[in-house]
Each structure stands twice: as C-alpha cells, then as structure tokens.
Amino acid sequence: MIDPDGYRPNVGIILMHSDGRVFWARRARRDGWQFPQGGMRTDETPIEAMYRELEEETGLREEHVEVLASTPGWLRYRLPKRFVRTAQRPVCIGQKQVWFLLRLVADERHVKLDLTDKPEFDRWQWVDFWYPFEHVVDFKREVYLRALRHVAPIAQAVAEAAVILGGVPENDASAAAGMPQRRAG
Numbered sequence: 001m002i003d004p005d006g007y008r009p010n011v012g013i014i015l016m017h018s019d020g021r022v023f024w025a026r027r028a029r030r031d032g033w034q035f036p037q038g039g040m041r042t043d044e045t046p047i048e049a050m051y052r053e054l055e056e057e058t059g060l061r062e063e064h065v066e067v068l069a070s071t072p073g074w075l076r077y078r079l080p081k082r083f084v085r086t087a088q089r090p091v092c093i094g095q096k097q098v099w100f101l102l103r104l105v106a107d108e109r110h111v112k113l114d115l116t117d118k119p120e121f122d123r124w125q126w127v128d129f130w131y132p133f134e135h136v137v138d139f140k141r142e143v144y145l146r147a148l149r150h151v152a153p154i155a156q157a158v159a160e161a162a163v164i165l166g167g168v169p170e171n172d173a174s175a176a177a178g179m180p181q182r183r184a185g
Contacts, residue, residue: 003096006091008095009095011097012098014155018158021128024127028118032137063106065106067102068102070099071097074098075099075146076143077140097147099150101154
C-alpha cells in the first residue's frame with residue numbers, strides 16, 4: 001500500500017526497558033541495526049499494525065508491553081535513489097511512520113526473534129536511549145531523532161520513576177546478565 005505521494009504507511013517501535021534503555025536489533029543477514037518497524041496493511045490501524053509487527057519481529061505480545069506514547073502524526077523519510085524500485089507501480093519513494101514508545105512489562109525471555117520463516121532480526125541488545133539516533137543508517141536518522149525527541153520526556157519520567165522506586169527488581173533478567181542497574185541514593 002503506497003499513498004498518492006509515494007510513501008508506504010508504516011509503524012516504528014521504540015521498546016524501552018524500565019531503566020530507560022531501548023531495544024536495538026540487527027537485521028538478519030545484514031550488518032545494519034534498527035528499531036522494529038513494518039508496513040501497515042490496508043485494513044489495519046497504526047496500533048493494530050504495531051502489535052502485529054511487534055510479535056512478528058520480537059515475539060512479544062500485547063500483554064508483554066505497555067503503550068506509553070505515540071507520535072501525533074506521520075514522520076516521513078525518503079529512500080536513497082538506489083533503493084527506489086522505479087519499475088514497480090506505484091513507485092515507493094519512502095516511508096511514513098507512526099512511532100510508538102512501549103515499555104517491556106514482562107521478562108525479556110519472551111523476546112523471540114525466530115517466530116517467522118524469515119526473521120527480521122538475528123540479534124538484539126539494550127542500548128542507551130539516544131544511541132540509535134547516532135547509529136542508524138543515514139537516511140533514517142532524522143526520523144529517529146524526531147521520534148526519540150517526541151517520546152523522550154515520557155521515557156525519562158518512566159526511567160526516573162524506576163530510580164525513585166528503587167530501580168529494577170533484582171530478579172530482572174538484565175540484572176542476571178550483569179548489566180548495570182540504576183539505583184536511588
């Protein structure tokens with residue numbers, strides 16, 4: 001589905017750990033890393049597409065996350081000319097995305113990258129909130145910055161609340177993996 005301006009409707013997902021870090025995944029059989037994202041079907045709302053893409057790409061379901069925020073409208077990026085398939089009709093020149101900020105409320109063992117025949121990702125990690133902006137492929141950088149800026153106040157409030165409330169519980173899987181935990185005081 002391509003809109004009259006040549007943009008494919010899409011959703012982007014910023015999945016956040018309670019401590020403020022975000023989910024960052026490597027594209028399967030490629031070297032690029034990105035947030036989960038995917039195209040919308042004609043019969044889907046953005047939130048329906050987000051939940052479908054979340055499960056397809058990460059194995060997480062609606063009960064594993066809490067929706068904290070979304071961008072109020074579409075954020076667009078153009079594809080580099082080398083990625084535009086001019087032989088296809090209609091021609092897709094880029095993506096227009098609604099971005100969602102989600103908080104993981106389940107154990108991260110629920111993340112499963114291999115639920116489909118062709119997994120989107122083959123590896124993932126938690127990274128600092130602004131890390132993706134600095135490391136995503138160039139043509140997506142401005143959209144990442146706009147999405148992150150939009151949700152940053154909410155993400156910061158959630159992370160600060162975790163610190164105020166004593167941090168992430170000790171039985172959290174990231175603590176077991178030896179990742180640093182934020183603690184009050």
